[in-house]
Amino acid sequence: MRESFLFVINPNSGTTLGREAGQMATLLEKKAKEAGYEAECVITEAKGHATELAAVASAHKQFDTIVAVGGDGTVNEVARALLHSGTALGILPLGSGNGLARHLGIPLTLPAALDHLWKSVSVTIDSATLNFQPFFCVAGLGFDAYVSQLFGKQSQRGWDTYVKVSMKAYLDYLPQRLKIEGQDAEIFSLSFANAGQFGNNAWVAPHADLADGLLEVCTVTPFPKWFGTALAFQLFTKNLRTSTYVAYQSLTSLVVETKHPALVHYDGEPWQLETNRIEVNIVPQSLRVRG
Incomplete structure (x- = not known):
């Protein structure tokens, strides 16, 4: 057949x-x-x-x-x-x-x-969940979730709109205090990467492997406003790992607790949670993809 x-x-x-x-x-x-x-x-x-x-x-x-x-x-x-x-x-x-x-x-x-x-041909890759919501590329909270929320409200899509929204968000956004596995932290953004990028070649975790049974957790800590351009350059040239404001962990699960119910995103879709607890898990070898 x-x-x-x-x-x-x-x-x-x-x-x-x-x-x-x-x-x-x-x-x-x-x-x-x-x-x-x-x-x-x-x-x-x-x-x-x-x-x-x-x-x-x-x-x-x-x-x-x-x-x-x-x-x-x-x-x-x-x-x-x-x-x-x-x-x-x-x-x-x-x-x-x-x-x-x-x-x-x-x-x-x-x-x-x-x-x-x-x-x-078909290959088998991992997926992941954020509070039981499946995602396949990247999820997270902080600046990226804020941009996702603003972008979702625009009548026009595309790269130009994304850049304009990101620039406006950067001027308004304030870092967040939270707990990561019970440890106090202040973050600009926190990303859970199954795949390597958000989209548009913004490589948050270029070393991510879709079939290794691990999530690459990228923590960006607060940085001086003037450094934003350099950080964006590192993001789009696969050099984010070299920044002193960026740290990575390879994990199978993670629990984050926020002061207020957090705004998150999964695969670019914004989601306002009704809980202060965020639980992220990898789901190994769960999806067949033609890649």
Whole structure:
């Protein structure tokens, strides 16, 4: 039997996909047929719909691979439905950051990403949870969560919007005091990295390995305002580890306690918690991915 694909298209991902979701579905079915595969496309209608669609398809073993067409939020919604199943996740990275796709080396243009998808093989990677919420790339709190919250409120997506939001957030943001495994700490940001980057080639943990059974915990301590440009340069050149304000630990789990219920993010999605306790865990060898 021919290999089969279900493409789950998020019309709200990226900068132009929403206007082209119908045309995208037609194109993907056509390209799959030309390549000798069976394919079906569905377009999501609301937040969480991608998870529902992927869960039903996986449970009925309808497709060999379910492909998230969108950004890291779409990837997260599809991937969580495929955890501990025999169905593989595919990615067509048409979002704003595309962190997991970039880590896996998936091309960012549609023709090249499709060619990669047809030729790729499935590998098994780790996932992780933050207060039982699955994530696959990076989660955290502090500055990055604040940026994620502001970015999510913007009517326009894309790199330019992300830069503007980050600059504004940097002027407003104040470091946080909390406890990490019972020890007092003051942080600018605290990241839990399964993959190496947030997206847009912002490499928070370039040494992260998706299949080593460990999370790379990156703690950025407060630094002088003037040093922000240098820290950003280190982030985008994979040199964050050289900073005196940055420390790493390789862990399987971590507990963080905050003074007030924390704002966090997971795979770029902001989440206001109702608890002061944050528990993060790695889930080894839990997801099949075409990478």
